[in-house]
Amino acid sequence: MSERPVKAAVLVIGDEVLSGRTQDVNVRQIAEFLSPLGITLGEARVVSDVQDDIVEALNALRTRWDYVFTTGGIGPTHDDITADAVAAAFGRPIDVRADALEILNTWYANSGTQLTPARLRMARIPDGAELIANPVTGAPGFQLENVFVLAGVPKIARGMLEDIAHRLKGGAVTQSASIRLEGVREGDIAEMLGQAAVSFPAVSIGSYPWFEELAGGGLSRGVAVVLRSADGAALAKAEQTLRSQLPAQP
Amino acid sequence: MSERPVKAAVLVIGDEVLSGRTQDVNVRQIAEFLSPLGITLGEARVVSDVQDDIVEALNALRTRWDYVFTTGGIGPTHDDITADAVAAAFGRPIDVRADALEILNTWYANSGTQLTPARLRMARIPDGAELIANPVTGAPGFQLENVFVLAGVPKIARGMLEDIAHRLKGGAVTQSASIRLEGVREGDIAEMLGQAAVSFPAVSIGSYPWFEELAGGGLSRGVAVVLRSADGAALAKAEQTLRSQLPAQP
Numbered sequence: 001m002s003e004r005p006v007k008a009a010v011l012v013i014g015d016e017v018l019s020g021r022t023q024d025v026n027v028r029q030i031a032e033f034l035s036p037l038g039i040t041l042g043e044a045r046v047v048s049d050v051q052d053d054i055v056e057a058l059n060a061l062r063t064r065w066d067y068v069f070t071t072g073g074i075g076p077t078h079d080d081i082t083a084d085a086v087a088a089a090f091g092r093p094i095d096v097r098a099d100a101l102e103i104l105n106t107w108y109a110n111s112g113t114q115l116t117p118a119r120l121r122m123a124r125i126p127d128g129a130e131l132i133a134n135p136v137t138g139a140p141g142f143q144l145e146n147v148f149v150l151a152g153v154p155k156i157a158r159g160m161l162e163d164i165a166h167r168l169k170g171g172a173v174t175q176s177a178s179i180r181l182e183g184v185r186e187g188d189i190a191e192m193l194g195q196a197a198v199s200f201p202a203v204s205i206g207s208y209p210w211f212e213e214l215a216g217g218g219l220s221r222g223v224a225v226v227l228r229s230a231d232g233a234a235l236a237k238a239e240q241t242l243r244s245q246l247p248a249q250p
Numbered sequence: 251m252s253e254r255p256v257k258a259a260v261l262v263i264g265d266e267v268l269s270g271r272t273q274d275v276n277v278r279q280i281a282e283f284l285s286p287l288g289i290t291l292g293e294a295r296v297v298s299d300v301q302d303d304i305v306e307a308l309n310a311l312r313t314r315w316d317y318v319f320t321t322g323g324i325g326p327t328h329d330d331i332t333a334d335a336v337a338a339a340f341g342r343p344i345d346v347r348a349d350a351l352e353i354l355n356t357w358y359a360n361s362g363t364q365l366t367p368a369r370l371r372m373a374r375i376p377d378g379a380e381l382i383a384n385p386v387t388g389a390p391g392f393q394l395e396n397v398f399v400l401a402g403v404p405k406i407a408r409g410m411l412e413d414i415a416h417r418l419k420g421g422a423v424t425q426s427a428s429i430r431l432e433g434v435r436e437g438d439i440a441e442m443l444g445q446a447a448v449s450f451p452a453v454s455i456g457s458y459p460w461f462e463e464l465a466g467g468g469l470s471r472g473v474a475v476v477l478r479s480a481d482g483a484a485l486a487k488a489e490q491t492l493r494s495q496l497p498a499q500p
Contacts, residue, residue: 016458018291019426020281021476024274027296031270041268043303046277046294049456053293076437077457078444118440136461153459176269187326190368194328206299207327208266209403211386226271 005230006171007042008034008067011057013082014152015048017072025154026071033161038170038230039067049073054085062089062147067168072152074141076118083142086149087126097125100140107138133163143167172230177239182222184247185209189223192245200238203229255480256421257292258284258317261307263332264402265298267322275404276321283411288420288480289317299323304335312339312397317418322402324391326368332399333392337376340394347375350390357388383413393417422480427489432472434497435459439473442495450488453479 010030016022027044034040042065047053054073061068073082087094100123108115122139125131132141132148136156141149148164150157181189186209197205205227212220225242229235243249260280266272277294284290292315297303304323311318323332337344350373358365372389375381382391382398386406391399398414400407431439436459447455455477462470475492479485493499 015454015456015478016476017277018281018294019478020278020285020291022458023278027267028270028273031268035270041270041296042298044268044296046291048292075457075459076440078440078447079456113435113437116437116441118444119437121440122437153461155461185363187363187366187369187372190326190328190371191366194368197328204265206265206329207325208272209325211403211405226266228265228269 004171006039006066006169008039008069009042009061009065010044011054011061011068011070012044012046012072012152013049013054013070013085014046014072015079017046018048026150026152026157029154029158030069030071030161033158033165034168034170036173037165037168038173039168040174049079049081051081051085051088054082055089058086058089058147062145066146068147069150070147071150071157074122074139074149074151076116076121076139080121082149083124083126086144086147090126090144090147092126092128092144094124094126096120096123100125100131100142103131103140104138111138132160135159135162174228174230175232175235176226176228177235178227179225179239179243179246179249180222181225181247181249182220184223185221186223189225189246192242193225196238196242196245199241200229200234202231202234203227203238205238205242254421256289256316256419258289258319259292259311259315260294261304261311261318261320262294262296262322262402263299263304263320263335264296264322265329267296268298276400276402276407279404279408280319280321280411283408283415284418284420286423287415287418288423289418290424299329299331301331301335301338304332305339308336308339308397312395316396318397320397320399321407324372324389324399324401326366326371326389330371333374333376336394336397336399340376340397342376342378342394344374344376346370346373350375350381350392353381353390354388361388382410385409385412424478424480425482425485426476426478427485428477429475429489429493429496429499430472431475431497431499432470434473435471436473439475439496442492443475446488446492446495449491450479450484452481452484453477453488455488455492 017024129142129144136159379392379394
């Protein structure tokens with residue numbers, strides 16, 4: 001495996017996330033799926049169901065990052081424009097494709113569903129794209145070069161990820177360690193963490209304050225210190241050093 | 251109130267969201283806060299704790315959208331670089347500012363916390379910025395032109411939003427209606443929805459498939475049809491028309 005960091009982006013497509021109606025969980029789900037493969041997310045964007053916006057974002061992301069994963073907008077309704085937008089971004093023709101149509105025909109025959117004109121929309125695949133199996137509802141996603149087009153429903157997106165794991169070339173796997181501190185504020189340990197960041201340049205050190213409501217009505221607070229590195233030895237040394245310097249840990 | 255649509259963007263700053271460690275909820279929280287003010291989100295981005303990435307994204311967003319809300323990266327630790335990145339994006343000087351320092355001094359005196367050199371970092375505010383009150387932990391956010399810099403911890407971000415509602419000029423408030431269909435697949439209603447989208451151009455019509463695990467182990471499915479418009483009469487007419495055409499609703 002290469003030691004070059006491999007970085008990906010997620011492009012969430014959908015007015016329902018921007019309106020606040022739907023809580024996106026695909027960014028996190030994809031990050032968690034990629035992490036053990038040695039691929040980390042460098043950026044994520046959410047855009048609305050507008051072709052120009054999708055094309056612009058996709059072209060920015062696919063030229064900058066090793067991989068791009070889009071979610072949403074590949075269903076049968078008028079607002080499902082992702083496949084056409086991806087084709088436009090790549091300047092590729094798009095039409096109903098025989099292999100995708102066959103998958104839909106078989107799936108719907110088995111489930112007794114009618115292949116309506118609207119459902120034909122889900123067989124529109126850009127020229128040269130490789131299909132991605134959808135084990136949940138049949139209608140496939142697709143891969144075009146470094147772009148993977150997935151469904152927006154999290155269960156379906158998760159099913160599709162299983163089909164593409166073997167297509168991804170990962171880098172060094174990032175390991176992490178975390179230290180949970182209670183009753184501590186970030187300002188109490190900021191200087192110590194800053195020094196550790198200088199002493200261990202191969203280790204990324206983040207600190208994340210947390211707050212919890214207590215059953216009695218009060219508020220408990222603390223900080224989670226998270227260390228990440230592709231260098232296991234450096235990570236262990238940094239963790240050991242910080243644990244010895246930080247306030248007592250539970 | 252103006253009828254021009256007022257659009258905003260959210261810029262989430264933080265490796266913890268991109269790593270999958272933390273589930274972002276601020277995009278949704280901010281969308282829900284803005285909606286009754288007549289402001290809708292047009293885009294959201296998540297970038298890592300890297301100054302160039304923050305500057306590039308912020309400059310792209312603040313020139314395109316009416317407002318930008320950033321979350322994260324304004325604490326006291328070495329990875330909290332948002333204030334400096336925002337100053338760099340605007341080409342403004344930044345330093346510890348007397349008004350912010352006074353807020354911290356008062357807050358910490360009341361809570362018996364020491365104002366360490368690291369905590370001084372939280373008083374770094376770009377020249378010309380207006381402070382945003384933080385009712386939860388004291389350290390302020392700030393507004394620079396059309397950019398609002400908020401904390402990443404959702405409770406604190408929520409508290410800060412209360413202080414800026416009066417600074418925002420909203421547009422026509424978008425109203426919405428939703429129709430929940432059970433046992434229906436998107437493909438069954440796609441043609442009908444596409445026709446309605448043509449008949450009611452002032453109404454945005456979205457359809458969102460849902461899946462639910464049943465207690466017995468099976469899977470229930472359906473579609474939520476969501477209509478949105480700033481034109482209440484058009485919305486009501488579109489809803490009435492669709493309800494009469496769609497399959498029976500619970």
